[in-house]
Amino acid sequence: MKTPVRARGKSFVSAQQVAERAGVSRSAVSRTFTDGASVSPATRKRVLEAAEALGYHVNHLARGLIHDSSNIVCVIGTDIATPHQSRMIDALTRHLQAAQKVAMLINTSGESAAVEAALRQALHYRADATIVLSGQPAASLIETCLNNGQHVILVNRDDPVPGPETVVVTNRTAARQAFDMLRRAGCQKFAVVTSTVGTASLVARETAFLEAARSAQFDASVIRLGPTAYASGAEAARQVLVSTSRPDGVFCVTDLLACGFLDVARTEFGLVVPDEVCVVGFDDIEQAGWSSYQLTTFRQPVDQIADHVVGLLHHQPAVHTIQPPTRFSAEPVWRKTVRPR
Amino acid sequence: MKTPVRARGKSFVSAQQVAERAGVSRSAVSRTFTDGASVSPATRKRVLEAAEALGYHVNHLARGLIHDSSNIVCVIGTDIATPHQSRMIDALTRHLQAAQKVAMLINTSGESAAVEAALRQALHYRADATIVLSGQPAASLIETCLNNGQHVILVNRDDPVPGPETVVVTNRTAARQAFDMLRRAGCQKFAVVTSTVGTASLVARETAFLEAARSAQFDASVIRLGPTAYASGAEAARQVLVSTSRPDGVFCVTDLLACGFLDVARTEFGLVVPDEVCVVGFDDIEQAGWSSYQLTTFRQPVDQIADHVVGLLHHQPAVHTIQPPTRFSAEPVWRKTVRPR
DNA sequence: GAGAATCTTGCACGCCTGTGCAGGACCGTC
DNA sequence: GACGGTCCTGCACAGGCGTGCAAGATTCTC
Known part of the structure; x- marks a missing residue:
């Protein structure tokens, strides 16, 4: 039988x-x-x-066994419940689906051993490519992907290793522009609010802002606290606004930080924005447009980035070559937290 | 070497x-x-x-070809960039990874033809199960999954079809409680703000609130506008607050709607919350706790739900039986948009 | 030291599909 | 009617893996 x-x-x-x-x-x-x-x-x-x-x-399992393409794309992200990240994942999955691909989502927020296991798991499905969203996933994870012959695409990271293709946003240009905006608004004392998470993008924004300030003969302080979240921005405001010589031009490297900063500045210190303090954010998350914030910020062209990344999947990249990153410009979005010049 | x-x-x-x-x-x-x-x-x-x-x-593709288990779980979601949904996906992926599973994410926000194709795509990978997050994915999609012998788990939906297991939140109880909270705060004129999206959860909250009002001999109006988003809540406020007999007790079926409503009530109508109008939301998204909102709302136990859903994957369900839903209670979170009694 | 019991190991088959190859059916032409 | 050509179709193999089965190797028992 x-x-x-x-x-x-x-x-x-x-x-x-x-x-x-x-x-x-x-x-x-x-x-x-x-x-x-x-x-x-x-x-x-x-x-x-x-x-x-x-x-x-x-059965796609069997089909993928024969072809070298499984149509699976692995998406690795940290803090995926964050407004910016979730919007990125939204755009990516939509574009992937339109390209007949399907996304495997790896959440690297959890315990690192479990993360490594999950990534390993996903790799074993012979994904066509791995897309790494910004965040602090260790470089060793990327190494693992590369060693497995994966087509790796890095978004808003800055790992100078040969192999992966990279897509970034013009962090440095935008940060310099942020300084100019604050300077022209008449600000005299500057601060940049960031987190203890040393993501490449965040560091680039911070240092470029500081350089711009220095080259314009201004001093700027740095407040570096906790994770890249609302609470950290709020705490930053509490620490920096008590001082008698408080800053009047603040660049938050993330909108989430900016929202926290704004809320504390207004609620706990009764400051009027932008009259007494100007604030610039980054990302243009949805909340930045809400009337409680009306945050002046820089827009990440999420949809364009997703489109480009998915387009990258078609041609196999040259291995063992450091790829020059593709740059997307982050344009300023003028709202109401910076005085018009 | x-x-x-x-x-x-x-x-x-x-x-x-x-x-x-x-x-x-x-x-x-x-x-x-x-x-x-x-x-x-x-x-x-x-x-x-x-x-x-x-x-x-x-190679997990080949391994999945032999075993009947591929360790892939398909997660279907709409509006996945939304605070509540993205938090749900965050929790789900974390729990799935801890259980040695890997998530395939299907975004049903896009064009419906593409969505159908993507789901079909995912099904062909012989996923162990399909988790459908609340939203309006057509019942036909679920039918497709069931026909393929999928283990289907529905979250916050209400499809009385045999086969799938269902996990819901106590929408009706919470909505009644919301009415009580507003009533005890001394509100006299009630309104419920919802969207034109007829999701089961949203409808349940709306009708239970209306029933509670009616059985307490109060009248309550319904404002039903656009998608379930900030802008809809804002527009609702614009429409309902112009009237001389404006409501003073408002139940928004979603925190996002509540945020929009609050912002317009304060910014455009200069109303003081909770003195002139009380507002209750639902979901307890992160923004509800931000100091600009301090929204009184109901918390969805996202983490518990995710844990339970992943636990459900272990035992194969009885087919062709209507499963009674597992209920998780949505507890009130008192903040500052409702007067204390 | 012989036989029994246990542990390892290789063979071969099966899972489900795609595809080169060769043979067969069919058509048109002279 | 023969023949070349085109179009289908089935066979058989490949792809990477798990596993029952039986043979070989090792250990144990008396």
Whole structure:
């Protein structure tokens, strides 16, 4: 007796069963579902009817076993519940789906051992590519992907290793522009609010702002606290606004920090924005546009980035070459937390 | 010699190659990576060394071809950039990873044809289960999953079809409680703000609130506008607050709506909350706790839900039975948009 | 030291698909 | 009617893996 172990009743249908029902060979079934294969209209019709009746779908696991492409793309992200990250994931998954790919999402926020296991897990599915969203996933994870021959795409990171392609936003230009905006608004005392998370983008924004201030003969202080979150921005405001010589021009490297900073400045210190203190953020998350904030900030072209990243999947990159990053410009969005000049 | 030979950029390393290098049969390699298989310590060691040197990992595609379990779980969500949804996905992916599963994320926000294609795509990977997050994915999608013998888990939905398991939050109880809170705060004229999206949860909250009002001999109006978003809440406020007999007790079926409503009430109408108008939300998104809002709302126990859902994956459900939903209670979070009694 | 018991190991098959190859059916032409 | 050409179709193999089975190796028992 050759009957498969279909006893559990609800197992999946295979091409073999469709072939038997349609009275053709399994090859005919396979060709019916393969683009450009040669099948006569008559058999094609019979196969399709049998497939429909049995509820057959080709098994992508087996198909991926043969082709070198599994159509799976691995997306690695930290803090994925954050407004900016979730918007990025939203855009990415939409574009991936439009390109007939499917996203495996790896959340690197958890315990690092579990993360490593999950990544390993995903890699073993022979993903076509791995997209690493900004954040602090250790460089060793990227190394792992590269060693497995993965096509790696880095977003808003700055790892000068050969292999991966990189997409970044013009952090430094924007940060310099942020200083100019504050300077022209008449600010005299500057501060940059950032977190203890040393992400490449965040560091770039911080240092570029400081350099701009220095080269304009101004001093600027740095407040570096906790994670890149609302609470850190709030705490930063509490620490820096008590001083008698408080800053009047503040650059928060993230909108989330800026929201926290603004709330404390207004609620706990009764400051009027932008009259007494000007604030510039970064990312242009949805909340920046809410009327409680009306935050002047820089927009990350999330949709364009996602589109470009997915486009990158088509051509295999040259290995062992340091790829120059593709840059997308972060444009200022003028709202109401900086005085117009 | 420690350099991975993957440099050729060719295909992945197979168990065959490891076997040759280790001087054993392919079976020995397979058994080395299979729990509970019988391998002598000596050969196991040689296999592991060869695997390490070659950078070998078992191919989960092939493994999933044999076992009936692929360890892939399909997560379907709408509006995944939303604070509540993204937090749900964050929790789910973390718990899935801890359970050695990996998440395939399907974004159903896009064009419906593309969505159908993406879901079909994911199904073909023989996912162990499909988790449907609240939203309006058509019931036909769920039908498709069920027909394919999928283990379907519905979160905050209310489809009375046999097969799927369901997890919900106590929407009706919470909505009644919301009415009580507003009533005890002395409100006289009630309104519920909702969207044109007829999600089961949203409808349940709305109707339960209206019933509670009616049975207490109060009238309550309904403002139903656009998508479930900040802008809709804002627009609702604009429409309802112009009237001379404006409501003073408002239940927004979502925190996002509540934030929009609050901002317009304060900014455009100069109303003082909670003195002139009380507002209750639902979800307890992060922004509800920000000092600009301090929104009184109901907390969805996201982490508990995720934990329970992942636990559900272990036992195969009885098919063709309508499963009674598992209920998680949404507890009130008192902040400052409702007067204390 | 012989036989029994246990542990290892390789062989071969199966999972589900795509595809080169060769043979067969069919058509048109002379 | 023969023949060359085109179009289908089935066979058989490949792809990477898990596993039952039986043979070989090792250990144990008396």
